[in-house]
Amino acid sequence: MRTILVVGGGYAGFYTAWKLEKKLKKDEARVVLVDPRPYMTYQPFLPEVLAGSVEARHAAVSQRRHLHRTRIISGAVVSVDHARKTATIRPSEGDEFALAYDIIAVTAGAVTRQLGVPGVADEAIGMKHVEEAVAIRDRLLTGFDRAATLEPGPERQKLLTATFVGGGFSGVEGFGELLSLATALCKPYPEIKKSEIAFHLVEARDRILPEVTDEPGRWVVRSLEKRGAHVHLNATVVSAVDGHVVLSDGTEFDSDLIVWTVGNAATSMVRNHTDLPVNERGMLVVRADLRVGTEADPVADAWGAGDDAAVPDLAVPGTWTVPNAQHAVRQGKLLASNIVASIRGREPKQYKHHSLGTVATLGLGRGIFQYKRIVIKGLPAWLMHRGYHVLAVPTWERKVRVLAIWLAAVVFGRDIVSLASVQDPRRAFVTGGENR
Known part of the structure; x- marks a missing residue:
């Protein structure tokens, strides 16, 4: 056989x-x-x-x-x-x-791709696997926990600063969703003001989301900036040693969270x-x-x-x-x-697939969809994104589970518990339950 x-x-x-x-x-x-x-x-x-x-x-x-x-x-x-x-x-x-x-x-x-930028291998997190996505979320939530106990200053600002490198689909969607979560966290964290949150998106080209045309891409940039984000176009990361980000345009800032999505x-x-x-x-x-x-x-x-x-x-x-x-x-x-x-001795078929359009989430209730000259923005595009992907995820078992989580979130909101401690599960056992 x-x-x-x-x-x-x-x-x-x-x-x-x-x-x-x-x-x-x-x-x-x-x-x-x-x-x-x-x-x-x-x-x-x-x-x-x-x-x-x-x-x-x-x-x-x-x-x-x-x-x-x-x-x-x-x-x-x-x-x-x-x-x-x-x-x-x-x-x-x-x-x-x-x-x-x-x-x-x-x-x-x-x-x-890492591109050999100093500090990236030590500081950055990718976004291709579930474990990485969980680590990014927990890093942000833990940063809010720590920042809430600090007085305003460089250390607090670093904890409230996130940087995404790469303006393709993966980077922009992750950036928009995490920005949405960070903004929502200001309510359960009254010690932190929205103006203190700093989100930076760095892209080497003169535009983001190359899968959409120029004007929808510019609209996404304007939408993110209106929400308080900093979008750095025509810029690359020169160094990220110890979380100190240096860009090719001369911009410098400290960032506790660096997400690397520059391509494959x-x-x-x-x-x-x-x-x-x-x-x-x-x-x-x-x-x-x-x-x-x-x-x-x-x-x-x-x-x-x-x-x-x-x-x-x-x-x-x-x-x-x-x-x-x-x-x-x-x-x-x-x-x-x-x-x-x-x-079985038959001729194989050629692969030919015409795009069904491009759809992206930009955060809770925000999205963009484009099919040829048709462009849909905001809530309708976000609903289209969710509808498409709940149908596309393989197996009915996964479809039902995801849909149940979404429906529960409508009633109770998103869960904001950080489980960063799972990355060091023996700490509580070794220290006898003390925080050290």
């Missing part, structure tokens, strides 16, 4: 394995999925995890709960020798081992440790039907999709599909269908 190896359990990998289970006959092939995390992160919900509008576990979809016929290996694929159809796997526990396969689907996703880079395995073809950016070269290789030179039994693959965008000839959830989910579904088709 054939072995299909799925590398990575993110959007594309999870949907590939999930759909393969439904399409394959029991004796047709076995599926093996390798990923260091036991869940798929639904990343569009991470900004709402920051704001407490979605419970952290509800933004994650358990692999073992939904993949019943797939062998799941907790670990990472560190190299692929496709000429020998062998992958080297580093498990979470134990020694590395080789795994033979017949067909490989590379859906390893991408990693956050291909994983080290795809860039450097495989004999599969990659382009100059280290991304897997794939055809429109998701086979690895080119039209003239396809690679047999190798497939790729998601953020680590340069998938031709047939809707916009001459370009590649952007690395977002909308494409990764659809590519994962098609990838499963095409693998099954190839096993």
